Amino acid sequence: METMYTAFYYDAVKEDIRAAKAWYREQQYGLDERFELSLKETIVNILKMPSTYAMRYKNVRIAHTKIFPYNIHFYIDEVSE
Numbered sequence: 001m002e003t004m005y006t007a008f009y010y011d012a013v014k015e016d017i018r019a020a021k022a023w024y025r026e027q028q029y030g031l032d033e034r035f036e037l038s039l040k041e042t043i044v045n046i047l048k049m050p051s052t053y054a055m056r057y058k059n060v061r062i063a064h065t066k067i068f069p070y071n072i073h074f075y076i077d078e079v080s081e
Contacts, residue, residue, distance in 0.1 A: 046072065060074070
């Protein structure tokens with residue numbers, strides 16, 4: 001059976017995402033929604049298989065969204081999943 005991890009976000013992450021969505025909204029109508037969808041897809045993939053992403057420094061891994069130049073930095077807490 002596949003383990004599904006749980007995501008926890010720092011407040012700074014939430015603010016960064018809000019700012020990015022606002023910026024994309026200003027660039028083109030609907031672009032913020034496409035960004036959010038891309039971000040959610042990437043997070044789902046991380047939660048399904050976090051160890052498939054390369055470790056970049058110490059215990060931090062980085063996932064890239066498919067379309068947008070946005071990276072998600074994360075670490076895996078194996079004890080808590």
